Amino acid sequence: MNNINVNKDLEKVSMFSEKVAKIKNELKKDVVGQGEIIDGVIIAIVAGGNVLLEGVPGVGKTRLVRSLGRVLSLPFSRIQFTPDLMPSDVTGANVVEKDENGKLNTSFRKGPIFANLVLADEINRATPKTQSAMLEVMQEHKVTVGNDVHKINEPFFVLATENPIEQDGTYPLPEAQMDRFMFKLIVNFPSDEDLIDIVKMTQKTMDETASAVINGEEILEMRRLASEVLITDEILAYAIRLVSNTHPELSKSCPVTKKYVKYGASPRAAQALVTCAKVKALMDGRYNVAYDDIDALAFPVLRHRMKVNFTAVNDKLGVDDVISMIIKETKKVR
Amino acid sequence: MDKEQEVLIEPVSEKPSSSPGENMEKSISSVGKRYVGFDRLKKKVTLNRILKTVFVGLASCYFVSAILLLLAIRIPTPPELKSPLIGVSILLGMVIGGLVGVGVYFIQAKSDMGLAKKFDSDFALKEGMQTSLEFSGDTSTMKVLLDEDLRVRASKVDTKQIKIKKLPLYIVALALSATMVISMVFVPFNVIVKKPEPETPFKLTEMQEAQLEAIAIRVESSAMEQGAKEQVASEVRALKDALKVTSLKSDADQLITLSTEKIDEITRKTGTSYLIHDILIEDDTAFTREIARLITMLDWEKYSSKREKIRAGFEHKEFGTEMADIQKINKETAKKISEASSGLKSALEVSGLDTADPLYSELSECAIELELLASDLENGYINYLNTVGSKEGNGQIIEAISNDIFAQLDKQNQSYSVGFGASDEIRKMFGMPIPQREDNSSEEKPKDEGETEDEDEDKKGDGGYGEGDVFGSNDLIYDKDKNAHIKYGEVIDIYYQLMGSENYTDEEKQVIQEYFETLFRGLEEEKGE
Known part of the structure; x- marks a missing residue:
């Protein structure tokens, strides 16, 4: 080395x-x-x-x-x-301008994006x-x-x-x-x-x-460093299992999901969980991802990617409450 | 996770104790190496596992042993079975305890990853150890930093604080189980006591008393050796007196057994045949041992039969076959006879017996005769058939094992018949078994095909003429007048001489005829017995 x-x-x-x-x-x-x-x-x-x-x-x-x-x-x-x-207010648009010679030219005026x-x-x-x-x-x-x-x-x-x-x-x-x-x-x-x-x-x-x-x-350098933080296969599998558990249509998902979730999070959620867990670990002064990192980041990662059904609303359960229950169920098989 | 083993230690702080930069050199040096902390903790965990195994194993051993011991002690069994049962109980307890201990050891066994997870959990390492273990071969910066961080954290762990959870419980269980075993010492044995059989009473009847007295008198008036017959008569009378005051059959039986054995012992000492037998029967040579058995035959019939068996032992299996080599047969037979002779001679010489004893002399003579026979056969002076003979015709071997030996036996038998007769009569009187006098044990030897058992054969030698039973000239018949056995051949010669003589009248010949008939009737009577 x-x-x-x-x-x-x-x-x-x-x-x-x-x-x-x-x-x-x-x-x-x-x-x-x-x-x-x-x-x-x-x-x-x-x-x-x-x-x-x-x-x-x-x-x-x-x-x-x-x-x-x-x-x-x-x-x-x-x-x-x-x-x-x-949309053009966001992205920008081509505008026609007269140059100093009076010729008309089009140029792209960048938007605030x-x-x-x-x-x-x-x-x-x-x-x-x-x-x-x-x-x-x-x-x-x-x-x-x-x-x-x-x-x-x-x-x-x-x-x-x-x-x-x-x-x-x-x-x-x-x-x-x-x-x-x-x-x-x-x-x-x-x-x-x-x-x-x-x-x-x-x-x-x-x-x-x-x-x-x-x-x-x-920032880019920090991003590169964070990507090198170590994560075991077991913790990785846990993160994936957590995301899978948000899908009620899957046979393996937990009863809480089947009862309260309308639709679950996309695979991007799993990517986001792992990537952010590495950053969090490094921010905490650690060099490996822990289960707690996944659990802590599950809420900001999942709450906008899944939707609860009327049963949850009826039971006065918000999406964070359901996420909490799903985490508890997923931990049992850790 | 092993729930039993609680790690009694404060979790290490989540933040590393020092920044990586301060331990840069250490960090680099730890690349690729397994952090020492894990092995140190693992060693302690293993030690605890062994300790727990010992506790559990011992406690199980003691407990099972105690239960089995209790069963062994309290279940009614004969006294002689108690010790083996106790031994088996202890052994079984040890085996079961050992198996339980081994089982506990392996059940507790954890892989390195399992241990790493346990340490992560116990020391709040946030899955650091298991990550490091999974990335064992990794040499990246993160791995270096992780290992360094773990090294620092693990070094703060005092292994003494890694204790076995519920250790006092194990100690108590061990103490209790040990106490159970020790307490078995105070448990009384439960044995099956055999009820004694009710004693059969005994009373000597007048008839029995009279019979015993009659036996004593008969012995005193017999031809038995003087000293011996006095002892025997005295013993019989002593038995009679003892039985008169005996009330239990078991005591009576014991007295009778002792007395008759003493009588038999006295009787044996009146002759030398049993003494010689006891010495010769221990010899290495089979022939000598056969001779030893021969001299215990108490009557002519048995003697003759035994002698024939000895003769048959010298027969050569190739004789009479198509490929027989006569010279070879003669040589081998001569060698066999010579060996037999040497064996008997040596045995007699080393026996320490009185050489003046007549029976001893006859046996020595037998050995010499056999040696001469062997020599003559080897040199061709005589042939195989003459030497060994056959069942149909006596060979010279029969001559060598001569009737004189029996004659000596016969003399001794006079005392034997009195003494043994007395003891056997006493036994018969009181319903006790009569012992075998003759040594009828046999040498185990391979038999040729067609060979038949000698015991079923006609014990009389073949030979002679006429219808009905045929007697050989060497067969002995008992002459009451002479009180001795005489050869049949000699008698029949005398008979024919007398009957053919012209010196006797018809009336005198009639008397002679009757005399010989008396002799022959004796033969028939012997046969009838």
């Missing part, structure tokens, strides 16, 4: 935790509390996935994403989705057509306008927000688009202590003071 390479890698691994700590510390300057959300967002970004943030207005979703953009020193853009937003970090605010207010435009970009990291294909620079993340209470005039995200989000994080109302801190902080200034501590290349 080449000692020089080992030493280099060891250094990088040791820097990983430091970088994560720096990101968190900077974000704390602008965002009070929401530790789990911050962790989830960092995990998703390092893993290379998109995040859907759901929460009531004013809990700091947009502020978080903006601060994140500054901390990561990534070109950031914000798209406020409204019902009249067109051409950033490394995109905040898609209130995504569920846009029409399905506009949502589909987002879908292509989120999936393929490129925009096709006419015959031209325009690639998005890496790293590319979409952090979308949706407001759960405003159901009028919203278009629920289709399953295909939901599946593109690695995580769905529920931003809860801050605790009283956090709220006091928020009020105190904003009384002084509303400015966001977090500064850049990491760049895109470093």
Whole structure:
């Protein structure tokens, strides 16, 4: 084994935790509390996935994403989705321009999607057509306008927000688009202590003071390192079994699933679980994935990819409750 | 997971104790190597497993032994079976205890992966050990870091704290089971006691008393050796007196047995045939042993039959066949006779017997005669047929084992018949078995085809003429007047001489005829017996 390479890698691994700590510390300057959300967002970004943030207005979703953009020193853009937003408003369009000689030329004017970090605010207010435009970009990291294909620079993340209470005039995200989000994080109302801190902080200034501590290349390097974290076949099988157990149509799924689940998560969920578990392990200072990592990440990975049926609603069980029960059942055969 | 074995240790902190960068050299040096911590913990777990096996095995052994011992002790059995049963119980307990112990050992056995999972769980290592084990051959950076982290964590584990769960329970179980075994010492045996058979009473009748006295008187007036007959008569009277005061049959039987055996012993010592027999029967040579048996034959019939068997032992199987080589037959037969002679001679010489004893002398003479026969046969002076003879005709071997030997036996038989007759009569009187006097044991030897058992043969020698039974000239007949056996051939010669003589009148010849008829009637009487 080449000692020089080992030493280099060891250094990088040791820097990983430091970088994560720096990101968190900077974000704390602008965002009070929401530790789990911050962790989830960092995990998703390092893993290379998109995040859907759901929460009531004013809990700091947009502020978080903006601060994140500054901390990561990534070109950031914000798209406020409204019902009249067109796809070209997102992706950009060809425009006809007159040059200095008066000749008419067409050129592609890039849309706000051409950033490394995109905040898609209130995504569920846009029409399905506009949502589909987002879908292509989120999936393929490129925009096709006419015959031209325009690639998005890496790293590319979409952090979308949706407001759960405003159901009028919203278009629920289709399953295909939901599946593109690695995580769905529920931003809860801050605790009283956090709220006091928020009020105190904003009384002084509303400015966001977090500064850049990491760049895109470093994020890509972190992603590469995280992919090397070790995972045993047994834990891998556990993750897959967990996702399989969300499908009621499968004979092997547990009784809870058959009773409460309408449809289960896609194979992307299994990929997301494993990828994010590796990141989480490394963030926790470990070099191998543990069962607890899978269990902890099951909620943000699965909650938007599966749907509960009326029986669950009737029994006053939310999707997280059902996920919890499925985890318990799956653990029995561990 | 082994639920029994609880690891009593505080979980190690989830975060590594030191950053990888600080232990970079250690990390690199641990590449590809199995972290020491696992083996150290595994050793402790194995030790605990062995200890638990011993506890369980011993406790099972003691417990099963105690149960089986209780059964062995309390189930009614004859006293002689108690010790074997106890031994079997202990042995069975040990076997079962051993099997249980071995079973426990292997049931507890875990693979390395199983142990790794256990350690991960007990020490909150977040599946680190099992991951490291699965990626044993991996030399990546992550593997290096993982192993280093585990090494640090595992080194903090004090193996002394890895204890057997519920150890006090095992100790108590062992103590209890041991106590059970020890307590069996105080359990009383339950044996089947045989009820004694009711004793048969005994009372000497007047008739029996008179018979015993008659026997004593008969012995005193017999031709038995003086000293011996006094002893025998005295013994008979002593028996009579003892039986008069005996009330139980078992005691009476014992007295009778002792007394008759003593009488037999006294009787044997009146002659030398039994003494010589006891010495010669131990000899290595088969012929000598046959001679020993021969001299225990108490009557002519048996003696004659035995002698014929001895003669038949010298017959050559090739004689009379188409491919017979006469010279070879003669040579081999001569050798056999010579060996027989040497054997008898040597046996007599080393016996320590009185050489002046008449029976001893006759036997020595027999050995010499046989040696001469062998020499003559080998040199061709005589032929095989003359030497060995056949069932139809006596050979010279018969002559060598001469009637004189029987004559000596006959003399001794006079005392024997008195003494043995007395003891046998006593036995018969009280319903006890009569022992065999003659040594009728036989040498095991392969028989030729067509050979028949000698016992069923006509014991009288063939020869002579006439209808009816044929007597050989060497057959002996008993002459009451002479109180001795005389050869038939000699008698018949005398008969013919007398009857053919012109010196006697018809009346005198009639007397002679009657005399010989008396002799022949004796023969018939012997036959009838």
